Amino acid sequence: MDADRLTERQRELLRIVVQEYCRSAQPVGSNTIAQNYDLGVSSATIRNDLAALEREGLLTHPHTSAGRIPTDAGYRFFVHNLMFDPELPSAERRNIRIQFRQVRQDLDQWLRLSTAVLARTAQNAAVATAPRASNSRYKHLELVAIHGTKVLLILVLQEGTVKQQLLDLDEPMEQHELSRISNELNDQLAGANVQAIGERYASLTPFAQQVALLVRDIMQRIDRQIDGEIYRDGLVQVLEAPEFAEGENARRIVHVLEERSWLEQIMDEYGDDNADIHVVISGDGRFAQLRDISLVLGRYGVNDRATGVLGVIGPLRMSYGRTIGAVRFVATLMSEIVEEIYGPSS
Known part of the structure; x- marks a missing residue:
């Protein structure tokens, strides 16, 4: 939707609902917002704005609760219009860089490290493909x-x-x-x-x-095609999310992570252009298997030399800013290593 259709307060309320729900997994009500955020307006005004956001299709509410939760469209609006510039804290970036220096000469080790770092940092599952030649010769x-x-x-x-x-x-x-x-x-x-x-x-x-x-x-x-092994980590972390604790959702996230042909399709689809980060929410309405699942995918490597894809897979209720910052930083480190191995872009 057009971002200009929302008032500044409505934009701020949507940002608050997304961040609070991602943190607590509980619907967010007007009283909670009024008590914890100094917006200078009453609970009734906040309630009216939340209702307006619901009419726009950005929020919804469970039948048993007066609080709101984001819709798929609400998450997308947040990621594209409301999220602050995502970057990991400097101390965390420094520690990750030190870990990569220790395994820099071993392709298998730094690919395994990339997924371990992303899974730990984002508290979700992580995947990565080995770099492959961008243009076979x-x-x-x-x-x-x-x-x-x-x-x-x-x-x-x-x-x-x-x-x-x-x-x-x-x-x-x-x-x-x-x-x-x-x-x-x-x-x-x-x-x-x-x-x-x-x-x-x-x-x-x-x-x-x-x-x-x-x-x-x-x-x-x-x-x-994607050649070689697809590296994975963090299945335990992602299954700890309430959304994937049991039932059909748990089976679906395991299938997405473990089925190689399905992972290849997703990573080929979103890793075959020059965009550094793709945020895919509920399959962007195109992949039924990704319903209620979010992906943050990044491309790494050197154009016209070798490139790969890495990313995080988890519930819609994801810490998008931290996850995007982690994927972007790890992709930067991996691009540096690829340049050492294959040389700079011509």
Whole structure:
């Protein structure tokens, strides 16, 4: 909704309700606000403003309570319009930086540390993917005759990925001819990304063109997928939240964390652009599995070198400012490490 439709007092009341509810998990009433916040108005005036926020779809109230709680739209409005600039305290940032220095040379250790730090700091679950090349580049190819019309394609990319695929030809080809085509492709495609392969395609001989198209398809799939392990931590913390203590919600949050294909879909969806932070509330109305779940996802790494995604998963009733500050800071540290390993952006 348009932020200008709310008065300054209504904006402040919405901020108070979100922060109080995130802290206490209890609906927030007008008397509580009047007693704890000096707004210079009566409980009745506060009650009228809360009712106006409810009509705007930003608050709702349980049937058994006169207090209000935020709706999905209320949380989104808070994150985008009312939240103070989120940053962890300097002492906390210093301690986290020291921990990362101690494991800086070990990829597996600093990925595990990233999720442990985020889970502890945000008191929710945390996930991270290993950095992968943002743009796969061709290094070397071999075509190896197997038997009859069967040929093994071995593709090596500059970042170290090796892919093998069995081809069925229309008619047999001698190894010397396959080697000639391999050399042609290696000469013409050295260092090429997916786009460059398309641009150099016309200069190849007919069979080499067919192989080049197959190589391009393989590289496109690699560029879209998350490789390697997805690191997780904090399942115990997130299950301590009242929202996930039992029942269907508990099963759903466990499924989101443990199902690799589902995590890949989410992290690919929100990690494939240059935005540093994405806050996803109740799946943004697009993912039913994320109902009543919030994600704060951050992208780390070096553009055109290697990038990954990390984030926090928890209930809607999340400390958004602290969580965003933690994800942004840890992503900054991880970007520094990626730059040391892969070099700066070109």
